[in-house]
Amino acid sequence: MVKENLAQVRDNIKRACEKAGRNPEEITLISVSKTKPVPMLEEAYAAGSRDFGENKVQEITDKYPQLPEDIRWHMIGHLQRNKVKYIIDKVSLIHSVDSLRLAQEISSQAQKKQVDVDILVEVNVAGEESKFGIACEETLQLIEEISILPHVHVKGLMTIAPFVANPEDNREYFRQIRELAVDIGRKNIDNVNMSVLSMGMTGDYMVAIEEGATMVRVGTGIFGERNYG
Ligand SMILES: *Cc1c(COP(=O)(O)O)cnc(C)c1O
Numbered sequence: 001m002v003k004e005n006l007a008q009v010r011d012n013i014k015r016a017c018e019k020a021g022r023n024p025e026e027i028t029l030i031s032v033s034k035t036k037p038v039p040m041l042e043e044a045y046a047a048g049s050r051d052f053g054e055n056k057v058q059e060i061t062d063k064y065p066q067l068p069e070d071i072r073w074h075m076i077g078h079l080q081r082n083k084v085k086y087i088i089d090k091v092s093l094i095h096s097v098d099s100l101r102l103a104q105e106i107s108s109q110a111q112k113k114q115v116d117v118d119i120l121v122e123v124n125v126a127g128e129e130s131k132f133g134i135a136c137e138e139t140l141q142l143i144e145e146i147s148i149l150p151h152v153h154v155k156g157l158m159t160i161a162p163f164v165a166n167p168e169d170n171r172e173y174f175r176q177i178r179e180l181a182v183d184i185g186r187k188n189i190d191n192v193n194m195s196v197l198s199m200g201m202t203g204d205y206m207v208a209i210e211e212g213a214t215m216v217r218v219g220t221g222i223f224g225e226r227n228y229g
Contacts, residue, residue: 002043005222006031009205013216016209027209030074032201032219034059035226038066044222045071053095053217057083064090076158076198076217078132081105089113095158095198095217098122098134103146110151117151120158120198123180125173131160136176140184147191156196156214157181167204174199174211181212 009029017024031044032053041052041063050070054060055077064073072092079096088109097103097119110117121143124133134142143154159177161170177199185194200208202221209216219226 001224002040002222003047005224006044006047006049009218009221012206013209016206020210022209026214028215030076030198030215030217031222032076032217033063033223034077034219035228036223038063040223041067049222051215053219057086060087060090074215074217085109085112088117089115091117093118093120093155093196095120096122096132097146098124098132098142100142100145103142103149103152107149107152115151116153118153118155119146120156120196121146121154122158122160123177125159125177126162128162133159136180139180140187143184143192144189147189154192154194156194156198158198160201161199161204161208164203167207170204171207171211174204174208174213178212 013027013029014024028051030051030053031049033041034055045068051072051074053074053076060073073090075087075091075094075096077096079102081102084105106117121139122133123136123139124131125136146152146154157177161173164170178197181194181197196215197213198215199213200216202218205216205218
């Protein structure tokens with residue numbers, strides 16, 4: 001099931017790229033495996049997936065030792081400062097940085113472990129109360145502040161678009177994030193690069209790709225519905 005779903009998602013990515021005149025190799029598909037058991041991740045791994053997304057520190061630390069070492073783990077959920085230390089040397093990208101205090105903690109833990117950590121700044125593009133992330137207008141300033149911290153490197157932006165029935169409704173938000181990234185990229189801030197745009201989930205990843213996403217985070221479309229017990 002996972003294998004077939006992955007093939008379907010990869011095919012959709014290819015079609016979205018064709019429509020937008022993009023190369024599918026520009027897109028990283030992140031298999032969002034939160035709440036799913038290790039055997040399902042192994043199935044995705046066997047089908048070629050090397051990028052996995054989790055939203056809880058506990059799940060990353062549980063699954064990490066049980067799976068192959070060449071997996072790139074993506075922390076995509078809200079991250080509490082007191083838990084940074086548990087994942088700092090396990091994740092390849094933290095997508096959900098939305099405050100200077102969190103970035104400072106990542107920097108200091110990275111220094112302790114002598115690693116370098118890549119991060120994305122999470123933007124709450126629609127200004128939804130229920131969502132984490134920083135406002136579009138505050139993003140440049142936060143990135144300037146983060147840029148001077150040692151051992152952390154800003155690689156781009158992440159957003160979670162509103163939950164909508166019609167993915168077209170999110171097209172404008174994806175476009176806004178892309179424009180914001182281009183504007184910030186033009187500032188040529190030291191230690192900042194805006195090459196990654198993490199946007200698009202099961203319901204809207206094709207539209208996100210058409211609007212410039214370089215990472216899409218797909219859970220349900222690969223692993224099926226989640227049960228929260
Ligand atoms: C759960 C989650 C996803 C995947 O959602 P699906 O709709 O199941 O594809 C993507 N991004 C984040 C941040 C998530 O928490």
